[in-house]
Amino acid sequence: MMKQMVLQRIAIGFATLMVVSVIVFVMTSWLPGDVASIILGQAATPETLAALRAELGTDQPLIIQYFSWLGNMATGDLGISKAGGATISSLIESRIGNTMMMAGLVALVSIPISIALGLYAAMHPGTWLDRLVTFGTLSTISVPEFFIATVLVLILAVNLHWLPSTTYLTGDETTWQFLKAIAMPLFTLVIVVSAQMIRMTRAGILNVMNSPYIEMAILKGVPRKRIILRHAFFNAIGPIVNVIALNLAYLVSGVVIVETIFSYPGLAKLMIDAVQTRDLPLVQACAMIFCGTYVVLIILADVASILSNPRLRQPK
Amino acid sequence: MTEETNKEEEVIARLDAFAELPDAPPKRRLKLSWVGKVSVAVVVFWLVIVAIGPSIAPFHEMDMEGDDSFLDAYSGEYGTFYLGTDYIGRDTFSRILFGARNTIGISLLATLLAYLMGITLGILAAVKGGWIDMGISRVNDAILALPTIMLGLIVIAAFGSSILVLILTAAVIYATSVFRIARALGQDIMVQDFVEAAQARGEGIWWVIRAEVLPNAAMPLATDFGLRLVFVVLFISSLSFLGLGIQPPASDWGSMVRENLQGLTYGSYAAIWPACAIASFTIAINLIVDDISAKSGGSLAKKMV
Numbered sequence: 001m002m003k004q005m006v007l008q009r010i011a012i013g014f015a016t017l018m019v020v021s022v023i024v025f026v027m028t029s030w031l032p033g034d035v036a037s038i039i040l041g042q043a044a045t046p047e048t049l050a051a052l053r054a055e056l057g058t059d060q061p062l063i064i065q066y067f068s069w070l071g072n073m074a075t076g077d078l079g080i081s082k083a084g085g086a087t088i089s090s091l092i093e094s095r096i097g098n099t100m101m102m103a104g105l106v107a108l109v110s111i112p113i114s115i116a117l118g119l120y121a122a123m124h125p126g127t128w129l130d131r132l133v134t135f136g137t138l139s140t141i142s143v144p145e146f147f148i149a150t151v152l153v154l155i156l157a158v159n160l161h162w163l164p165s166t167t168y169l170t171g172d173e174t175t176w177q178f179l180k181a182i183a184m185p186l187f188t189l190v191i192v193v194s195a196q197m198i199r200m201t202r203a204g205i206l207n208v209m210n211s212p213y214i215e216m217a218i219l220k221g222v223p224r225k226r227i228i229l230r231h232a233f234f235n236a237i238g239p240i241v242n243v244i245a246l247n248l249a250y251l252v253s254g255v256v257i258v259e260t261i262f263s264y265p266g267l268a269k270l271m272i273d274a275v276q277t278r279d280l281p282l283v284q285a286c287a288m289i290f291c292g293t294y295v296v297l298i299i300l301a302d303v304a305s306i307l308s309n310p311r312l313r314q315p316k
Numbered sequence: 317m318t319e320e321t322n323k324e325e326e327v328i329a330r331l332d333a334f335a336e337l338p339d340a341p342p343k344r345r346l347k348l349s350w351v352g353k354v355s356v357a358v359v360v361f362w363l364v365i366v367a368i369g370p371s372i373a374p375f376h377e378m379d380m381e382g383d384d385s386f387l388d389a390y391s392g393e394y395g396t397f398y399l400g401t402d403y404i405g406r407d408t409f410s411r412i413l414f415g416a417r418n419t420i421g422i423s424l425l426a427t428l429l430a431y432l433m434g435i436t437l438g439i440l441a442a443v444k445g446g447w448i449d450m451g452i453s454r455v456n457d458a459i460l461a462l463p464t465i466m467l468g469l470i471v472i473a474a475f476g477s478s479i480l481v482l483i484l485t486a487a488v489i490y491a492t493s494v495f496r497i498a499r500a501l502g503q504d505i506m507v508q509d510f511v512e513a514a515q516a517r518g519e520g521i522w523w524v525i526r527a528e529v530l531p532n533a534a535m536p537l538a539t540d541f542g543l544r545l546v547f548v549v550l551f552i553s554s555l556s557f558l559g560l561g562i563q564p565p566a567s568d569w570g571s572m573v574r575e576n577l578q579g580l581t582y583g584s585y586a587a588i589w590p591a592c593a594i595a596s597f598t599i600a601i602n603l604i605v606d607d608i609s610a611k612s613g614g615s616l617a618k619k620m621v
Contacts (some may be wrong), residue, residue, distance in 0.1 A: 019458040027470045142602040143595040144550050146557045146573055150580070160440040165581060185490050253554075260558055261577070272558055275473040283473040287466055294463050316496050 004280045005306050013299035020291045021073075028287075051059065056279065073288060077156045079281040081274075088285050091270060096289070099266035100261070103251055105186055107281025111244055117194075118240075121302040123228050133198060140195035145257040152271050153261075166263045185262045192254045196245045204239035238308025245266040245301035249294045352607035355600035362597050366420050369413035376410065402576050402586045411567040412593050418568040419556075421598065423548040429487035431541060431546070434494025439525055439533075441495070442502025450493070459492045464551055472560045482561060486548050497540055501533040508532075533534060542605045546598045553594055569594045 060068075062135035072079065079089035121133040140148065157165035163183050207215065209232055217227050259269040273279075322325040348356065437456075441449040459467070471485045505511060511528050519527075553570030555561035562568035564575070569590040574588035 016458065016461045020462060023458065023462070024470060027474050138602055138606060139595075139599050142546060142598040144554055144557065144570070144591075144598075145559050146554065147595050148572075149550075149592045150573060150577065150587055153577075153580055154588060158583065249463070252463045252468075256465050257554055257557065271469065272560075275469050275560060280473060280474055285472065287470050290466050294466075295461055298461070 002306060006303050009299055009302045009306065013295055017292060021070060021288060021297065022066070022285055024115065024291065025069060025288050026062075028284050029065065042063060051233045070286075073285070078285045081282045084286070087281050091282065092267065092285060094236035095265060095267045095270045098264065099255060099268060101187070102182065102185065102264070102266060103248065103255065105182075106189045106193060106251060107244075107248055109186070110247075113190070115201055115240065117199045117283060119205065119233070120208070121198070121202045122205035122232075123225060125200070133202070137195040137199045140191060141199070143316055145192050145254050145303055146199045146261060147186065148191050149184075149258060149261045152184060152188055152191075156187075182264070185258045185264050188258050188261075189251065189254050192258075193247050193251060196250060199225055200247075201236075201242040203231050204236045204243065208236045211235075232239050240303050241304040241308065242301045245297050245304060249297035249301070250292050252290050345421060348604070348607050352604055355603040355607070358596055358600035359604065362416055362420060362593075364417040365413055366424075369416045373407075373410035373413040375407040375608040376414075400574070400584065400586060400591050403579055405528065408572075408576075408586050408589055411572060412569070414589055415567040415569045415572060416593070418562050418566060419553055419570065419594065421564070422479060423486070423545060423552050426483045426486035426552070427490065427541065427545045427548045429483065430490040430494055430544065431537075433552050433575060435498045437491070438495040438498025439502045439529060442499045442506055443521055443525060443529075449499075451497070456492045456495050459489065462495070464545070464547075465554065468551065468555050469560070477560050477563060477572070479562065482552055482555065486551055489551070490544055490548055494544065498533065498537070501536060502529055502538055505513075505529050505532050509517070539605050539608050542601045546601050549594065 013157075040181050076089060078092065080086070083093055086220045117133055121130045124130050147169065153165045156163045165179060165184065205228065214227060214231060217231055218224075222231075255266065256268040256272065260272050263269065267286060267289065271283060271290070274282035274286060399412070402408050402411065437452050441452050467489055468485055471481065475481050480487075505528065508528075511524060514528055515525050552561055553568070553573075556568050556570030557574045559571070559574060561570055563572060572590035573587045576584065579586050579587075
């Protein structure tokens, strides 16, 4: 039962990835105009056009182009960037580490903070601290990521001069310099992601608190703190793991904004630059990486909530 | 005279007695907390600015009146700059008034379009069921499986950025979540006794939708409209912030933040004001929605969180 459900989720995830690849490919191939004539511009002659079309493969039917594109992508051959002429895989390789590291650090900092604050707020509902947390997180998720970033720059970089407002990474800085350089984007992302996670953790625990067995524990006279830590928390782990995976997926959109503001040399910045110069092969590759990560994390969230449900462990 | 008043009072008393019965229809009057009331005032304020902003602005959004960029608020020979000037010497205050129309106006249009599409398809799927439901739902799930900003970036990379592209993209993206809610609500309502009764009476499908399904789905959908509008405002201003949304020289809150970001290091607040404008609007809507759902808390309202 459980194995079947997990396998089913993974199959759905794989199917979603295929649909995603079709969407990405069709959207970016279905252009008004011909790529070859855009590249050649004024210099186009019928011969050079035909030659370039054959080289790019755009003289083939769309479906064949799609499968050759998919095949190339699966084997790691992502093509050549239109802008610089560098291979896309080398461009991505130089950036993806930075983005992964940022995402990892954000997760490392925000998960414990969020669970602690969410638990605390759930343990003391209605107190001023709970209200502060609720109001603060609601406000944070209602504003754009760049608002948080702008305010942080104003306070930490302009007024207090604690941190630089843009990220320069040379590669040979000390750990302390490095941490200082990435602190601003890190803070921004931690705030954005934690707000969502705190809300969902709090809601998840309060939701468990409504169940009959908790009422039983209350009637038995168990103190509220003990109820939450011993009874509610373990049953809320499933939803909380689900929340964590979902929010790491939400990081995708946060990363796009934050890397742009702080000129952080990551994959999202690469993609935005590619969108601005309309470097479509590069956009395709980056979009597939981001969407793929997103889909995988959503599936993980799903699987986590299945695994944490003991009712699914035994076949009915 | 007195007899009549007595009679009237008696009738009213009897009606009140009905209202006290346990199965009396709930009172529809909304009571907001003071936070909710302030938030309503903020939202109404911005909607008024959307309507009249450009006509009360002291300068035109594209006028470069000041001599200098990134000035603080001052009153000079050209007039009064309440919030100072931006990076090329335009009046920040006027640009915020003009920008309301772009940021909120375009988002409102996109949300309305998303609702039109989402509700039509959602209720159609719920009422018709079968392969129509299957088909629309699968396409919907595929779009929902992608991060919204990625979809926006892909579309803009392919088609370039224009106001029409922005509205259509946002509308299609957010129609997917409206569709899911409308479909769930529709399915819920379709199995209620009063719908069955109407169908048994021989009412047509459109009559059932208009007279039974829509009125019952209206309140939860209205709260959801607020949330969806917030998402669209955030989506469009994020794209504008990335330089991929509403194009200069038109003023828009997202791109105003981007343009004036460098000014922060000189101590200029030109990037902060438009950011605060967005924040005040979106936070206010969320607080209203929060207030309403805390007060009503029905099973339908819970579905949307």
